[in-house]
Amino acid sequence: MGEILLTMRGICKSFPGVKALNNVDFTLRAGEIHALMGENGAGKSTLIKVLTGVYPKDTGEISVEGQPIAIHSPQDAQKNGIATVYQEITLCPNLTVAENMFIGRNENLVVDWGKMVKRSDELLKNLGIPARPKQQLGSCSIAVQQMVAIARAVDMNCKVLILDEPTSSLDDKEVEMLFSLMRDLKSRGVGIIFVTHFLEQVYAVSDRITVLRNGELVGEYVVEELPQVELVAKMMGKELEGLSDLDKNRGKSSAAGESLYEAENLSSSEAKPFDFQIAKGEVNGFTGLLGSGRSESVRAIFAADKVTGGKVRMKGKQLNINTPYQAMKAGIGYLPEDRKRDGIIADLSVRENIILALQVMKGFFHPMSKAQMSGFADEYIRALEIKTASQDTPVGSLSGGNQQKVILARWLLTHPEYLILDEPTRGIDVGTKTEIQRLVLKLAEEGMSITFISSEIEEMLRTCSRLIVMRDRKIVGELKGEELTQSNVMRTIAGGGKENA
Amino acid sequence: MTANSVSTNEAITARRREPVSNATLLTCISIGIFLTMYIVAIITLKGGFTKPQQVFDILNNNAHLIIIACALTIVMINGSIDISVAGVVALVSMVSVMFLKGRLWPAEGMSDGVRVALAACIAVGIGLMFGLVQGTLIAYLDIQPFIVTLAGMFFARGMITIVSAEPLQLTVSNEPGILTIVQHRIEMMFLGSPNKKGVIIPARMEVGVIAALLVVVIIAVILRKTRLGRHFYAVGGNRQSALTLGINVKRTRFQAHLISSLLAGIAGFVFMMHNVSGNATNATAGEMDAIASSIIGGTLLSGGVGNVIGTFFGVMILATIKLIVVASGLREPWWQTITTGAMLCFFILLQSVVLSRRGHKMKLPPWLKLTKG
Numbered sequence: 001m002g003e004i005l006l007t008m009r010g011i012c013k014s015f016p017g018v019k020a021l022n023n024v025d026f027t028l029r030a031g032e033i034h035a036l037m038g039e040n041g042a043g044k045s046t047l048i049k050v051l052t053g054v055y056p057k058d059t060g061e062i063s064v065e066g067q068p069i070a071i072h073s074p075q076d077a078q079k080n081g082i083a084t085v086y087q088e089i090t091l092c093p094n095l096t097v098a099e100n101m102f103i104g105r106n107e108n109l110v111v112d113w114g115k116m117v118k119r120s121d122e123l124l125k126n127l128g129i130p131a132r133p134k135q136q137l138g139s140c141s142i143a144v145q146q147m148v149a150i151a152r153a154v155d156m157n158c159k160v161l162i163l164d165e166p167t168s169s170l171d172d173k174e175v176e177m178l179f180s181l182m183r184d185l186k187s188r189g190v191g192i193i194f195v196t197h198f199l200e201q202v203y204a205v206s207d208r209i210t211v212l213r214n215g216e217l218v219g220e221y222v223v224e225e226l227p228q229v230e231l232v233a234k235m236m237g238k239e240l241e242g243l244s245d246l247d248k249n250r251g252k253s254s255a256a257g258e259s260l261y262e263a264e265n266l267s268s269s270e271a272k273p274f275d276f277q278i279a280k281g282e283v284n285g286f287t288g289l290l291g292s293g294r295s296e297s298v299r300a301i302f303a304a305d306k307v308t309g310g311k312v313r314m315k316g317k318q319l320n321i322n323t324p325y326q327a328m329k330a331g332i333g334y335l336p337e338d339r340k341r342d343g344i345i346a347d348l349s350v351r352e353n354i355i356l357a358l359q360v361m362k363g364f365f366h367p368m369s370k371a372q373m374s375g376f377a378d379e380y381i382r383a384l385e386i387k388t389a390s391q392d393t394p395v396g397s398l399s400g401g402n403q404q405k406v407i408l409a410r411w412l413l414t415h416p417e418y419l420i421l422d423e424p425t426r427g428i429d430v431g432t433k434t435e436i437q438r439l440v441l442k443l444a445e446e447g448m449s450i451t452f453i454s455s456e457i458e459e460m461l462r463t464c465s466r467l468i469v470m471r472d473r474k475i476v477g478e479l480k481g482e483e484l485t486q487s488n489v490m491r492t493i494a495g496g497g498k499e500n501a
Numbered sequence: 502m503t504a505n506s507v508s509t510n511e512a513i514t515a516r517r518r519e520p521v522s523n524a525t526l527l528t529c530i531s532i533g534i535f536l537t538m539y540i541v542a543i544i545t546l547k548g549g550f551t552k553p554q555q556v557f558d559i560l561n562n563n564a565h566l567i568i569i570a571c572a573l574t575i576v577m578i579n580g581s582i583d584i585s586v587a588g589v590v591a592l593v594s595m596v597s598v599m600f601l602k603g604r605l606w607p608a609e610g611m612s613d614g615v616r617v618a619l620a621a622c623i624a625v626g627i628g629l630m631f632g633l634v635q636g637t638l639i640a641y642l643d644i645q646p647f648i649v650t651l652a653g654m655f656f657a658r659g660m661i662t663i664v665s666a667e668p669l670q671l672t673v674s675n676e677p678g679i680l681t682i683v684q685h686r687i688e689m690m691f692l693g694s695p696n697k698k699g700v701i702i703p704a705r706m707e708v709g710v711i712a713a714l715l716v717v718v719i720i721a722v723i724l725r726k727t728r729l730g731r732h733f734y735a736v737g738g739n740r741q742s743a744l745t746l747g748i749n750v751k752r753t754r755f756q757a758h759l760i761s762s763l764l765a766g767i768a769g770f771v772f773m774m775h776n777v778s779g780n781a782t783n784a785t786a787g788e789m790d791a792i793a794s795s796i797i798g799g800t801l802l803s804g805g806v807g808n809v810i811g812t813f814f815g816v817m818i819l820a821t822i823k824l825i826v827v828a829s830g831l832r833e834p835w836w837q838t839i840t841t842g843a844m845l846c847f848f849i850l851l852q853s854v855v856l857s858r859r860g861h862k863m864k865l866p867p868w869l870k871l872t873k874g
Contacts, residue, residue, distance in 0.1 A: 090742045090746070092738035092743060092746070092805070093738060093805075095735060103732070103735055103746055103747075104732075104743070104746035107728050108728065109728050110728070111730075136522055136523075139520075
């Protein structure tokens with residue numbers, strides 16, 4: 001391991017109402033691959049953005065090779081040898097590979113194509129990147145495009161290379177290609193900061209791991225000294241030994257009723273093929289770290305992403321579910337993860353938002369009467385105790401928890417047999433959280449099947465009778481009954497748990 | 502690592518020819534279609550099509566359109582749009598006719614040559630002014646280009662009537678000297694053809710055509726060979742990426758609109774040289790013809806793809822199709838409009854089919870295929 005290349009000391013960064021980074025230290029040595037890990041909201045991306053000059057820091061200092069530096073813009077960062085390759089490709093697909101490596105770098109007024117192609121050819125060969133200089137960038141695979149971006153950074157003499165989620169859209173072979181390039185750069189003395197959600201990839205290439213949680217530094221570890229289970233525990237903020245396995249007295253709704261929904265090898269543009277089934281009146285859940293594919297899986301069930309294969313049976317009858325509309329017709333409801341983007345229509349009134357799904361089901365040529373709509377809206381505002389001034393209030397002015405209840409009301413109104421709730425309790429207060437949990441259990445008792453996703457394990461353990469555990473886009477285990485404990489869930493996520501029966 | 506280097510070296514040492522890029526392919530298609538169309542016209546319709554003068558007539562009548570189509574190609578590559586060009590053409594032609602008639606200010610004691618040169622400077626000046634204002638609004642104040650240039654178009658058309666309410670015309674009786682300069686024609690004996698009496702009439706080309714062809718060549722070189730040109734493509738391809746790659750996106754967009762309006766000014770003067778008149782209805786809907794020509798020549802409205810050689814042939818295709826329609830006996834003007842529409846539709850369909858097919862595994866000859874690297 002080389003000498004210290006980059007140090008960040010006591011970095012603090014606040015946004016209105018949130019302390020995103022609190023006194024975080026980070027050290028990068030020359031010739032190492034340093035993984036930056038943390039769950040959603042841990043402060044990884046804020047730290048990266050402070051380092052690349054996207055956000056100004058509040059306090060703290062950054063130095064490169066012992067020299068304190070000031071970074072006010074991405075250009076400053078580049079001048080100091082800090083280069084970033086983002087998850088989304090930030091190159092121009094309509095230009096050639098060679099152009100993408102040299103454009104915007106103080107070129108001469110007249111482009112010397114011959115020299116440019118020659119230099120990029122040398123660089124590509126040198127780094128072993130399978131691209132041709134005159135090839136259009138858009139015709140390269142995403143992995144190669146990413147490598148071209150890395151080559152550009154290398155040619156700009158970067159000392160610190162930040163790879164922000166580089167592998168999230170690559171297949172296994174491409175990941176291996178990227179890793180060999182990373183190892184190659186490492187041997188040339190470049191320090192690489194590797195941000196990813198994939199645990200196995202961290203262990204495959206990294207030398208050190210820095211874990212953040214809730215904007216604070218948890219610690220810096222050498223990879224060999226930190227087993228996967230402990231890493232998961234540190235990311236989630238639970239001590240493995242101290243885990244008390246309470247909550248054994250969960251609802252015994254796990255009694256295997258008749259199967260309601262079954263999927264076999266279901267896959268979508270975002271989710272790898274998986275099998276899944278849920279019984280009538282059952283509450284189950286998908287769990288795993290952020291980016292493990294839990295949301296993608298339920299989106300495939302509802303056909304919110306393009307379904308690419310698999311068989312689906314509802315009550316034993318084979319069905320084609322290729323659009324959300326077909327899913328709704330089949331009796332499936334879905335509460336999306338990001339209610340601001342996918343769920344509520346902020347400018348419409350509470351009533352209109354509640355009626356929305358039912359209106360779609362009925363078709364737009366069968367309008368409902370005003371009285372009928374008000375009736376429905378009133379009924380559910382009372383049933384779910386939605387706190388709103390009137391049914392004409394725009395949903396955007398309600399609190400987060402009440403907005404969530406409005407969406408819930410929207411789906412309950414269509415009387416689905418199977419309801420999928422993706423992070424229904426995120427960003428809402430504790431009181432409403434318990435209300436929603438209680439509601440979920442009550443609906444299940446009435447015979448509705450529910451799939452529940454939450455980042456909080458306790459919540460999942462309290463509500464679900466069966467947990468499907470995912471890691472790196474694959475189902476790695478299934479826990480039920482006595483096995484439902486926090487430590488079991490973590491062990492399974494980390495890869496030491498019970499295999500799928 | 503070793504496995505990778507082997508496959509890499511294979512890829513590089515194989516040195517197979519790069520597949521043709523989308524832009525080049527689309528250009529080749531439009532050139533091919535132009536040639537086919539023209540040859541078919543020569544064989545089936547005969548008449549004027551057999552004489553070289555026909556080609557020069559097309560060029561003479563459309564020199565201004567070639568220039569504004571080049572302007573549109575630049576802004577479209579840059580991911581923007583400029584619909585003020587034809588308005589600027591009409592305004593410039595009106596102002597320069599007025600100036601040449603001595604109505605803008607009395608021009609006594611000036612030789613005719615100086616007056617024409619001054620008129621050309623005024624034309625370029627008007628174009629520059631439009632470019633400065635529109636470019637600033639679009640690039641630095643980040644206002645929608647469509648809206649800015651729509652306003653520019655209305656402004657230019659309105660200004661024409663303020664400058665002169667009635668149409669103006671340069672006439673032999675009033676401005677004989679100026680007319681001989683402006684309407685100078687280059688005669689090419691070797692391309693001539695005999696008239697009914699058997700006398701060889703030389704092929705005639707206007708000076709404006711040379712200006713138009715020069716514009717095509719210069720813009721082609723700028724787009725291909727200079728930093729500015731490549732930045733146009735980068736910004737049109739992905740504005741956000743261009744920014745992170747270190748390109749001054751605002752300045753690049755400003756420059757595109759500056760060049761576009763400048764070309765519109767030049768086109769206005771060329772139009773005046775051909776038409777020798779100023780009229781509020783001059784070059785009506787010229788911007789639409791220019792957009793259509795660019796698209797037929799392989800420029801994508803979404804930005805990042807296109808070149809002016811294709812645009813030149815786009816103009817030729819549009820003009821030729823109109824001639825063919827007339828020559829086949831459909832003399833009513835709406836037939837030309839309808840065929841233009843149909844043509845445009847056909848080309849866009851062709852483009853999207855070709856582009857989408859290339860991405861797929863289809864049985865295409867290797868030079869047509871876009872292989873993954």
